Amino acid sequence: MVIKCSMAPKLPISDVLIVRKFERNNSRGFIWLQNVSKQRPIEIGIFIAIFVLFLVVLILVLVLRHPPEGKNLSTARVDSHEQDKIKPLEYDSDITATSEIKNKLRMVTRLEWVAQPPSNITTPLVTPVPYVIIHHTATANCSSIAQCVLHVRLIQTFHIDSKGFFDIGYNFLVGGDGAAYEGRGWTIEGAHSFGYNARSIGIAFIGTFIRIKPPDIQILACKRLIEQGVQLGYIRKDYKLLGARQLAGTESPGAALLEDMKTWNNWAAEP
Ligand SMILES: *[C@@H]1O[C@H](CO)[C@@H](O)[C@H](O)[C@H]1NC(C)=O
Numbered sequence: 001m002v003i004k005c006s007m008a009p010k011l012p013i014s015d016v017l018i019v020r021k022f023e024r025n026n027s028r029g030f031i032w033l034q035n036v037s038k039q040r041p042i043e044i045g046i047f048i049a050i051f052v053l054f055l056v057v058l059i060l061v062l063v064l065r066h067p068p069e070g071k072n073l074s075t076a077r078v079d080s081h082e083q084d085k086i087k088p089l090e091y092d093s094d095i096t097a098t099s100e101i102k103n104k105l106r107m108v109t110r111l112e113w114v115a116q117p118p119s120n121i122t123t124p125l126v127t128p129v130p131y132v133i134i135h136h137t138a139t140a141n142c143s144s145i146a147q148c149v150l151h152v153r154l155i156q157t158f159h160i161d162s163k164g165f166f167d168i169g170y171n172f173l174v175g176g177d178g179a180a181y182e183g184r185g186w187t188i189e190g191a192h193s194f195g196y197n198a199r200s201i202g203i204a205f206i207g208t209f210i211r212i213k214p215p216d217i218q219i220l221a222c223k224r225l226i227e228q229g230v231q232l233g234y235i236r237k238d239y240k241l242l243g244a245r246q247l248a249g250t251e252s253p254g255a256a257l258l259e260d261m262k263t264w265n266n267w268a269a270e271p
Protein backbone atom coordinates (compact mmCIF):
# COMPACT_ATOMS: atom_id res chain seq x y z
CA MET A 1 0.00 0.00 0.00
CA VAL A 2 1.30 3.42 -0.91
CA ILE A 3 0.77 6.19 1.61
CA LYS A 4 0.42 9.53 -0.01
CA CYS A 5 1.85 12.02 2.32
CA SER A 6 3.79 15.11 1.34
CA MET A 7 6.07 14.74 4.40
CA ALA A 8 7.10 11.14 3.73
CA PRO A 9 10.25 11.06 1.66
CA LYS A 10 10.33 8.48 -1.08
CA LEU A 11 13.17 6.23 -0.09
CA PRO A 12 14.64 3.71 -2.48
CA ILE A 13 13.92 0.12 -1.41
CA SER A 14 17.44 -0.58 -0.18
CA ASP A 15 17.26 2.42 2.23
CA VAL A 16 13.86 1.34 3.52
CA LEU A 17 15.33 -2.07 4.33
CA ILE A 18 18.24 -0.53 6.23
CA VAL A 19 15.86 1.63 8.28
CA ARG A 20 13.69 -1.38 9.15
CA LYS A 21 16.72 -3.45 10.07
CA PHE A 22 17.98 -0.67 12.33
CA GLU A 23 14.60 -0.38 14.05
CA ARG A 24 14.46 -4.12 14.61
CA ASN A 25 17.98 -4.22 16.06
CA ASN A 26 17.30 -1.19 18.14
CA SER A 27 14.16 -2.58 19.73
CA ARG A 28 15.92 -5.92 20.24
CA GLY A 29 18.71 -4.16 22.12
CA PHE A 30 16.21 -2.27 24.19
CA ILE A 31 14.39 -5.45 25.17
CA TRP A 32 17.73 -7.08 26.07
CA LEU A 33 18.52 -4.11 28.33
CA GLN A 34 15.08 -4.33 29.94
CA ASN A 35 15.54 -8.05 30.61
CA VAL A 36 19.02 -7.62 32.06
CA SER A 37 17.92 -4.78 34.33
CA LYS A 38 15.07 -6.95 35.58
CA GLN A 39 17.22 -10.01 36.11
CA ARG A 40 20.32 -8.35 37.54
CA PRO A 41 19.27 -5.16 39.33
CA ILE A 42 21.97 -5.58 42.02
CA GLU A 43 24.84 -5.98 39.54
CA ILE A 44 23.73 -2.92 37.59
CA GLY A 45 23.30 -0.95 40.80
CA ILE A 46 26.84 -1.84 41.90
CA PHE A 47 28.23 -0.96 38.48
CA ILE A 48 26.56 2.47 38.54
CA ALA A 49 27.73 3.08 42.13
CA ILE A 50 31.35 2.28 41.23
CA PHE A 51 31.15 4.55 38.21
CA VAL A 52 29.77 7.46 40.25
CA LEU A 53 32.41 6.88 42.96
CA PHE A 54 35.12 6.94 40.29
CA LEU A 55 33.80 10.26 38.95
CA VAL A 56 33.69 11.80 42.43
CA VAL A 57 37.28 10.72 43.17
CA LEU A 58 38.41 12.09 39.81
CA ILE A 59 36.78 15.47 40.47
CA LEU A 60 38.23 15.60 44.01
CA VAL A 61 41.74 14.89 42.73
CA LEU A 62 41.45 17.61 40.09
CA VAL A 63 40.10 20.20 42.55
CA LEU A 64 42.75 19.44 45.20
CA ARG A 65 45.56 19.69 42.69
CA HIS A 66 44.38 23.11 41.48
CA PRO A 67 42.90 24.99 44.46
CA PRO A 68 41.10 28.21 43.55
CA GLU A 69 43.55 31.11 43.53
CA GLY A 70 43.20 34.37 45.40
CA LYS A 71 41.73 32.79 48.55
CA ASN A 72 43.46 32.33 51.90
CA LEU A 73 46.23 34.70 50.94
CA SER A 74 47.15 35.19 54.57
CA THR A 75 47.35 31.52 55.50
CA ALA A 76 50.37 29.30 55.57
CA ARG A 77 49.28 27.50 52.38
CA VAL A 78 50.80 30.32 50.33
CA ASP A 79 54.16 29.50 51.88
CA SER A 80 54.44 26.46 49.67
CA HIS A 81 54.29 28.57 46.51
CA GLU A 82 57.33 28.69 44.32
CA GLN A 83 57.98 32.38 44.79
CA ASP A 84 58.86 31.67 48.39
CA LYS A 85 61.23 28.88 47.51
CA ILE A 86 63.35 31.17 45.36
CA LYS A 87 64.61 32.99 48.46
CA PRO A 88 64.23 30.84 51.54
CA LEU A 89 64.40 32.86 54.73
CA GLU A 90 67.46 31.89 56.69
CA TYR A 91 68.03 34.40 59.39
CA ASP A 92 71.38 32.98 60.35
CA SER A 93 72.83 33.02 56.86
CA ASP A 94 74.69 35.96 55.38
CA ILE A 95 72.81 39.03 54.31
CA THR A 96 72.38 39.95 50.66
CA ALA A 97 75.24 41.44 48.71
CA THR A 98 73.46 44.81 48.57
CA SER A 99 73.72 45.35 52.33
CA GLU A 100 76.84 46.98 53.65
CA ILE A 101 76.85 45.77 57.25
CA LYS A 102 76.72 42.16 58.36
CA ASN A 103 74.09 42.29 61.06
CA LYS A 104 71.97 39.55 59.53
CA LEU A 105 69.22 41.82 58.33
CA ARG A 106 67.64 40.69 55.09
CA MET A 107 66.95 43.76 52.96
CA VAL A 108 64.56 43.44 50.02
CA THR A 109 65.59 46.19 47.62
CA ARG A 110 63.25 48.22 45.40
CA LEU A 111 64.56 46.26 42.44
CA GLU A 112 63.63 43.01 44.19
CA TRP A 113 60.06 44.06 44.96
CA VAL A 114 59.75 45.66 41.50
CA ALA A 115 59.03 49.21 42.67
CA GLN A 116 57.67 51.80 40.26
CA PRO A 117 60.01 54.77 39.87
CA PRO A 118 59.00 57.91 41.84
CA SER A 119 56.31 59.90 40.00
CA ASN A 120 58.13 63.20 40.56
CA ILE A 121 61.43 64.51 41.92
CA THR A 122 61.81 63.56 45.60
CA THR A 123 63.69 65.61 48.20
CA PRO A 124 67.06 64.47 49.57
CA LEU A 125 67.14 63.86 53.31
CA VAL A 126 69.68 65.70 55.48
CA THR A 127 71.33 63.03 57.62
CA PRO A 128 71.92 61.96 60.34
CA VAL A 129 68.31 62.41 61.41
CA PRO A 130 67.29 62.84 65.08
CA TYR A 131 64.05 60.80 64.89
CA VAL A 132 62.90 57.30 64.00
CA ILE A 133 59.12 57.18 63.59
CA ILE A 134 57.27 53.86 63.64
CA HIS A 135 54.02 53.22 61.75
CA HIS A 136 51.83 50.30 60.88
CA THR A 137 50.34 49.95 57.41
CA ALA A 138 46.82 49.17 58.73
CA THR A 139 46.58 46.32 56.22
CA ALA A 140 46.61 42.54 56.64
CA ASN A 141 49.90 41.11 57.85
CA CYS A 142 52.25 38.90 55.83
CA SER A 143 54.54 35.98 56.60
CA SER A 144 56.38 35.30 53.34
CA ILE A 145 58.32 37.37 50.83
CA ALA A 146 55.64 36.80 48.19
CA GLN A 147 52.89 38.09 50.47
CA CYS A 148 54.94 41.00 51.82
CA VAL A 149 56.05 42.09 48.35
CA LEU A 150 52.40 42.12 47.28
CA HIS A 151 51.54 44.40 50.21
CA VAL A 152 54.49 46.73 49.61
CA ARG A 153 53.54 47.09 45.94
CA LEU A 154 49.89 47.76 46.76
CA ILE A 155 50.91 50.37 49.36
CA GLN A 156 53.17 52.12 46.84
CA THR A 157 50.35 52.22 44.28
CA PHE A 158 47.94 53.52 46.95
CA HIS A 159 50.36 56.24 48.06
CA ILE A 160 51.11 57.42 44.51
CA ASP A 161 47.68 57.05 42.86
CA SER A 162 45.33 57.80 45.76
CA LYS A 163 47.30 59.99 48.15
CA GLY A 164 49.24 61.86 45.46
CA PHE A 165 52.65 61.12 47.03
CA PHE A 166 55.62 60.94 44.65
CA ASP A 167 56.59 57.49 45.94
CA ILE A 168 55.79 55.05 48.74
CA GLY A 169 55.61 57.25 51.85
CA TYR A 170 57.87 55.28 54.21
CA ASN A 171 61.67 55.12 54.20
CA PHE A 172 61.43 51.40 55.01
CA LEU A 173 58.89 48.71 55.83
CA VAL A 174 59.34 45.52 57.84
CA GLY A 175 57.37 42.33 57.17
CA GLY A 176 56.15 39.42 59.27
CA ASP A 177 58.65 37.36 57.25
CA GLY A 178 61.49 39.04 59.15
CA ALA A 179 62.79 41.05 56.19
CA ALA A 180 63.11 44.81 55.72
CA TYR A 181 61.72 46.34 52.53
CA GLU A 182 63.40 49.40 51.04
CA GLY A 183 60.96 52.27 50.60
CA ARG A 184 62.52 55.68 49.89
CA GLY A 185 65.65 54.47 51.63
CA TRP A 186 68.10 56.32 53.92
CA THR A 187 68.74 59.36 51.75
CA ILE A 188 65.30 60.53 50.55
CA GLU A 189 62.78 62.48 52.59
CA GLY A 190 59.65 60.41 53.28
CA ALA A 191 55.94 61.32 53.35
CA HIS A 192 54.71 59.71 56.55
CA SER A 193 54.68 62.16 59.48
CA PHE A 194 53.69 65.72 58.69
CA GLY A 195 56.24 68.18 60.07
CA TYR A 196 58.81 65.47 60.80
CA ASN A 197 59.55 64.00 57.37
CA ALA A 198 62.69 66.09 56.89
CA ARG A 199 64.07 65.05 60.29
CA SER A 200 63.22 61.36 60.50
CA ILE A 201 63.38 57.86 59.10
CA GLY A 202 59.84 56.44 58.87
CA ILE A 203 59.54 52.67 59.28
CA ALA A 204 56.21 50.89 58.76
CA PHE A 205 55.28 47.48 60.15
CA ILE A 206 53.20 45.62 57.55
CA GLY A 207 49.97 44.69 59.33
CA THR A 208 47.57 46.12 61.93
CA PHE A 209 48.83 46.07 65.51
CA ILE A 210 46.09 47.56 67.63
CA ARG A 211 45.29 44.40 69.60
CA ILE A 212 48.12 42.00 68.74
CA LYS A 213 51.79 42.92 68.64
CA PRO A 214 53.96 41.93 65.65
CA PRO A 215 55.85 38.61 65.71
CA ASP A 216 59.32 38.74 67.28
CA ILE A 217 61.13 38.38 63.94
CA GLN A 218 59.33 41.48 62.62
CA ILE A 219 60.31 43.52 65.68
CA LEU A 220 63.88 42.18 65.44
CA ALA A 221 64.06 43.25 61.77
CA CYS A 222 63.04 46.77 62.77
CA LYS A 223 65.59 46.96 65.59
CA ARG A 224 68.37 45.72 63.30
CA LEU A 225 67.34 48.19 60.63
CA ILE A 226 67.57 51.10 63.08
CA GLU A 227 70.92 49.76 64.30
CA GLN A 228 72.15 49.65 60.71
CA GLY A 229 70.98 53.24 60.13
CA VAL A 230 72.98 54.38 63.15
CA GLN A 231 76.09 52.44 62.08
CA LEU A 232 75.91 53.82 58.55
CA GLY A 233 75.57 57.37 59.90
CA TYR A 234 72.03 58.07 58.67
CA ILE A 235 70.48 58.15 62.15
CA ARG A 236 71.94 60.09 65.09
CA LYS A 237 73.28 57.94 67.90
CA ASP A 238 71.00 59.76 70.38
CA TYR A 239 67.92 59.46 68.13
CA LYS A 240 64.43 59.54 69.58
CA LEU A 241 62.12 56.62 68.87
CA LEU A 242 58.49 57.67 68.42
CA GLY A 243 55.17 56.15 67.34
CA ALA A 244 53.29 58.04 64.63
CA ARG A 245 50.34 58.66 66.95
CA GLN A 246 52.57 60.71 69.27
CA LEU A 247 52.84 63.30 66.47
CA ALA A 248 49.44 63.18 64.76
CA GLY A 249 45.86 62.06 65.25
CA THR A 250 46.28 58.51 64.04
CA GLU A 251 45.92 54.99 65.39
CA SER A 252 49.31 54.05 63.89
CA PRO A 253 51.40 52.12 64.87
CA GLY A 254 48.61 50.49 66.91
CA ALA A 255 48.33 50.33 70.70
CA ALA A 256 49.88 46.85 71.02
CA LEU A 257 52.97 47.78 69.00
CA LEU A 258 53.34 51.13 70.77
CA GLU A 259 53.25 49.33 74.12
CA ASP A 260 56.08 47.04 72.98
CA MET A 261 58.10 49.99 71.66
CA LYS A 262 58.31 51.38 75.20
CA THR A 263 60.85 48.62 75.95
CA TRP A 264 63.09 49.40 72.95
CA ASN A 265 66.30 51.46 72.97
CA ASN A 266 65.87 55.25 72.71
CA TRP A 267 62.11 55.18 73.27
CA ALA A 268 60.91 58.76 73.81
CA ALA A 269 57.68 59.56 75.64
CA GLU A 270 57.81 63.10 74.23
CA PRO A 271 59.04 64.24 70.79
C1 LIG B 1 56.16 67.73 40.55
O1 LIG B 1 56.44 68.48 41.69
C2 LIG B 1 56.42 69.86 41.51
C3 LIG B 1 56.86 70.53 42.80
O2 LIG B 1 56.31 69.93 43.93
C4 LIG B 1 55.00 70.30 41.09
O3 LIG B 1 54.97 71.68 40.86
C5 LIG B 1 54.61 69.54 39.84
O4 LIG B 1 53.29 69.82 39.50
C6 LIG B 1 54.76 68.05 40.06
N1 LIG B 1 54.51 67.34 38.80
C7 LIG B 1 53.69 66.31 38.76
C8 LIG B 1 53.56 65.67 37.43
O5 LIG B 1 53.06 65.92 39.72
Ligand SMILES: *[C@@H]1O[C@H](CO)[C@@H](O)[C@H](O)[C@H]1NC(C)=O
Pocket (backbone or CB within 6 Å): 141, 142, 143, 176, 177, 207, 214, 215
Ligand atom coordinates in the same frame (compact mmCIF):
# COMPACT_ATOMS: atom_id res chain seq x y z
C1 LIG C 1 48.70 37.62 61.19
O1 LIG C 1 47.50 37.92 61.89
C2 LIG C 1 46.82 36.79 62.41
C3 LIG C 1 45.57 37.25 63.09
O2 LIG C 1 45.14 38.49 62.68
C4 LIG C 1 47.73 36.04 63.38
O3 LIG C 1 47.07 34.88 63.83
C5 LIG C 1 49.03 35.67 62.69
O4 LIG C 1 49.90 35.06 63.59
C6 LIG C 1 49.67 36.90 62.10
N1 LIG C 1 50.88 36.51 61.36
C7 LIG C 1 51.97 37.27 61.33
C8 LIG C 1 53.11 36.72 60.56
O5 LIG C 1 52.03 38.34 61.89
